[in-house]
Amino acid sequence: MKQIKIYSLVVLIIFGLGMSSCRKFLEEKPKSFLSADNFYQTEAQALSAVNACYLKLYNIYRGDLMMATEYTSDLSYLTNGGVDQSFGMSPSNPGVADGIWTSAYNGIMVCNATIAGIQNSVSIAEEKKPALIGEAAVIRALYYYILTSMFGDVPYYTSDASSSFDALMEVAQMGRMSATVIRDSVMADLQKWAPALPQTKSSSIADNRIGAPLAYMLIGKMALWNKKWELCIAAMQKLETIYGALSQYALTDTWFRNKNKAESIFEVQYSGTIKISNVATQMTPARASGAVYDGVTIPQLGTTTTTFTAATPTAYFMSLYEDTDPRKNTTLAYSYDGVWFNRPKSNNFTGKPWPGPKFWCPNMSLQQDNNNQKVFRFADALLMLAEAANELGDPATAMDAINQVKARANAGFVLAGYPGKAAFLEEVKKERARELYGEYGRKWDLVRWGDFYSRVSATSATEVDDIQTNLRPYHEYYPIPQTEVDRSGGILTNNSYNK
Structure with a gap:
């Protein structure tokens, strides 16, 4: 929209x-x-x-x-x-x-x-x-x-x-x-109205209004929560028909500043000084003065950006990326233009990276982040399809879906063989982290999988005393x-x- x-x-x-x-x-x-x-x-x-x-x-x-x-x-x-x-x-x-x-x-x-x-x-x-x-x-x-x-x-x-x-x-x-009952009712309502909406990519709808793709995406999301695997698969295959192969969409289109690209299913539109987000203030390296961000000059970010305490990746998240994964330096910022930031180069280059340029807002004035907020896109739908097909015992569909996401990042990452149901689900969980961090869904995925308490206890809680105490x-x-x-x-x- x-x-x-x-x-x-x-x-x-x-x-x-x-x-x-x-x-x-x-x-x-x-x-x-x-x-x-x-x-x-x-x-x-x-x-x-x-x-x-x-x-x-x-x-x-x-x-x-x-x-x-x-x-x-x-x-x-x-x-x-x-x-x-x-x-x-x-x-x-x-x-x-x-x-x-x-x-x-x-x-x-x-x-x-x-x-x-x-x-x-x-x-x-x-x-x-x-x-x-x-x-x-x-x-x-x-x-x-x-x-x-x-x-x-x-x-x-x-x-x-x-x-x-x-x-x-x-x-x-x-x-x-009951949330389960609510989702069942909402899914039935979406199935009723989806056929009346434009059956085309969101970026092709006039003024980027909501069309059938968001309806199908929400059906799939709620079907995963309710473990209705067939319903999720049917909705995601509708999106496959509309969107085609993931390989045609550039990884740089996932950056929040790049608005309403062809892979997009739904974005919240921010523009100018009336409709603004504040996400980039927590996703940008700390600015000291001018265009210097944690020791590195970044002209594109300008001299008026306000930065607050930035999100810190867990050691677990950092471990998920291989050096040959182009998403690593998009999502996590160790350096810019070949120059290392102070924080990640501390302690003999073992310090934590900043959130990466996927989230930065060029020339942001104070807190006025006018990037769109990316909520759903086609790579997410493919990973949902992979998860539902795996649960339903359809490894061929599951493998094709996850390998589209992996191959776009690096052809060498594709799974050569099906590793079994449990191992495949674990790989889906990791791939969702690599591909979709910052797109408003990780905690909800953890809750949906029944993993929230155990995963946060084993990751964030080991690095932050208050989380370990209160969780x-x-x-x-x-x-x-x-x-x-x-x-x-x-x-x-x-x-x-x-x-």
């Missing part, structure tokens, strides 16, 4: 997007919700409503979600003492969970109201409705994918609960629903913020955190 314009300010009024949180929805009882039925008179108005469905993604795909998915995994960590980095989160101090919970549910409210408004409109031609509804339904599915991956069981609703204050109160008092098995999911628990009258619970 490109920077999507909101064609009418009316939609902002109707959905209350200027409000900072669900709390204000519940406190203010806005009259505009009651007049939403009068809005869906034209296709242009409906498109404005669909555009609004995207907006809360800008609040989510930033440094906070990167913290929750990548810096709290077996691959990297931060050392600046926050509750998330040290696994000190609790219901009363939930870290990044508070903002992500609120933004996701605000986004769902908008999607539900948009879908209901378009469905109920008597002015919009019936043949125009499926594509509009389908786009909103896929965005809603993305919000639920985030919520169930981060919190596990959560409240689930698809009705237009944003049209009245009383309905919003009912939503606030919903209890947790518990229940940290696989974030707690629902206590403010939401209180608002629900105790119907929402955090039983694992209260033991």
